Amino acid sequence: MRVQPEQALTLAAITTEGTFDAAAQRLHLTPSAVSQRVRALEIAIGRPVLRRVRPVELTPAGEAVVRFGRQLELLSSDLSDQLEPSENGSTPRITLVVNSDSLHTWALPGLVKAADHVQLTILREDQDHSLELLRRGTAHGAVTATGTPMPGCSSRPLGVMRYRPVCTPAFAAKWFADGVTGTTLATAPVVTYDDKDDLQDRYLRRQCRTTLQPPRHYVPATHELGQAIQLGLGWGMLPDLQLAGLDSGTVTALTPSAHLDVPLHWQQWRLTSTALDHVASAITESAQALQP
Amino acid sequence: MRVQPEQALTLAAITTEGTFDAAAQRLHLTPSAVSQRVRALEIAIGRPVLRRVRPVELTPAGEAVVRFGRQLELLSSDLSDQLEPSENGSTPRITLVVNSDSLHTWALPGLVKAADHVQLTILREDQDHSLELLRRGTAHGAVTATGTPMPGCSSRPLGVMRYRPVCTPAFAAKWFADGVTGTTLATAPVVTYDDKDDLQDRYLRRQCRTTLQPPRHYVPATHELGQAIQLGLGWGMLPDLQLAGLDSGTVTALTPSAHLDVPLHWQQWRLTSTALDHVASAITESAQALQP
C-alpha cells in the first residue's frame, strides 16, 4: 500500500513536536487519531517508523517518510503561493540553522531581504547540533563547517570566517608584559563561547605546541562575548567581521599575524521549493561578506 | 482551503488522458467521482481549473495544480523506492521530449543505461511543441534549442548539433554541374523533415542572401530522410552524427565548408527526484557525443 500524504505530514509533525500529543494539538486532532494514523502508516509500509521514546526517534524508514512529508509541505506552500500570491496567510516557513557568530556578523542582512515571501525560523546552534537538526528534518538548511553533504542534502561553500586572538591594551599590558609566550598564555584568562568552543584551544596549540589550561570564562552569546573581551574579562578569538565593528583601539591582537580560518558551507535538502531557493540565495549573497 | 493531493493527482490524470471518463478508468473510479473531485478542487481554490472541451484545456490555475500533482507523483515514487528497493512494480515513469534528429543520432544510448530504475516515455516532438509539453507538465524534461529556462524549469547546455547540406554525387552531377549557385539552388529539389523544418532555408539564406523557393519534398522521419537523400530524392541538411553512419561516398557536401550549428539544451523541472536526476545525467552523458 502507498503512504498517504496525510500520514507523512502527521509523522513530520510528530517529529518536530517530539510527542504524539503535541503533534495532535498542532494538527487539531485527538492524540488517538494521531496514534491510529501512525499505526496505519506502519502497517502500510510493513515496519515501524519510530521508537516510542521521548522525544520520539525515527527509524530509517520513518526518516524517508518524514523527508517526503517535508517536501510535500514545501510543494504545497509553493502551490498556494502560485494560486493566491496576495493572501500571505500561508507563506511557507523555512527553518535554518546558523551558528552564533555567523548570525551576529554576516548572515542576517541577506536573510532579511529574502523574508518577503518566506517566514523564517532561525535556529542558533553549534555545529554538532546543526547537522542533527538537518538530518532529522527539523531544519531545511544549515550553515555548517563541514563541506561533505549529508545524505539527501547538497552542500555549497560560503566562504571563510577569519578569527583573531584579541584583548584590550590594558589586558595585554597586565598579562602579556613579558610577551605572548607559553608561560603567559598558560595564566592569562581566556573568554570562550562555551565549553565546546575550541577556537581558543586551536590557537593555543598552534602557538605553543602544547596543551595549556588557562583560566576560562564562558559567555554564550557572540555580542556579549565581544563586550566581555572589551571589558577586559580575558582574551578571546573574535571574527574579523566583528572586530571591524568595534571602535579602533579598544582591542588589540595578541599576535598580529596569527589567525584561524573556519571555512563555512551551506547545506540544504535537495528539494525544489522557491521559498528554500530564496533563502539559499540570500545566504549566499550575505556570504559575499566572507570573501577576502 | 488547501488543495488535496488526491485532487491534484486526479487533475493530472485528466490532463494526460484528455477526458474525465478516461481518467476515471485509469484511477479505477466512476466518472462521477472524477467530476466531483474536480468540482471540489475548483471550489477549494475558487476558480475553474480547466475548460470542458475535448481534450480538456487547463487554466493557469489548473496548470499550477497539475505541476504540483506531477511532482507529488515523483516524490511518491522516490519514497516507494526507498522503502522497498526490491519491489520494482512501481518504478517511476519519466516523460521527456526529444527532437527527432537527437533521438536518432545521440540521445538513445545513454537513456538506455538509465532505464534500469526508470520507465521512460519518450515523446518525439519539434521545438515548439516540446516547450508546450514541458509547460503543461506532460513532460518532465526536454531537449530544446532555447537555452532560456521556462519558469519553474532549469536549463543546461548539452552541446551543438552540426548540420551539413548533402546530396548524392549523382544528384550533384545532375543539378549542380554549374556549381552551387543561386540559380541552381533555386531549382534543385530539397528534402526536409516537414514544413516547419527551416534548416534548409537558413542555409539557403546564408548562401544566397535571397529567399529561394526550390521544390520541396517532406519526409517526416530522420532515418528515412537520410535514405531519401541517399536515393537521390533531393539534397538536405543532415547532422554530422548521422553522416558518420553512412557509407563513405554515398553522399557529398554541396559546399564542403558550410555548416549550421544548432545548440541544444536540456530543460527540466526544478524538482528533486532521483529518477529524473538519473535521466538528466543520462542525457548529459549521451550529449558527450555532441562535443567537438
Add this chain to the structure above:
DNA sequence: GAAGCATCATAAGATCATCTTATGATGCGA
C-alpha cells in the same frame, strides 16, 4: 513507594467525506 502526570494503545461507536448508482443535459457525428 504512592500519587500524579504525561504518554501511547485500543475498543467501539459516531461522523463525515467520498464513492456509486441513477438520471439528465449537452454536443457531435453518422
Add this chain to the structure above:
DNA sequence: TCGCATCATAAGATGATCTTATGATGCTTC
C-alpha cells in the same frame, strides 16, 4: 434523428477516520 460520448447533479451507500472512553506504562515528586 438517432446514437454515442461526455460531463453534471441528486441521493443514498460505504467506509475510512475521527472522537470518546478507558487502560497500560513509565517517569517524576513528595
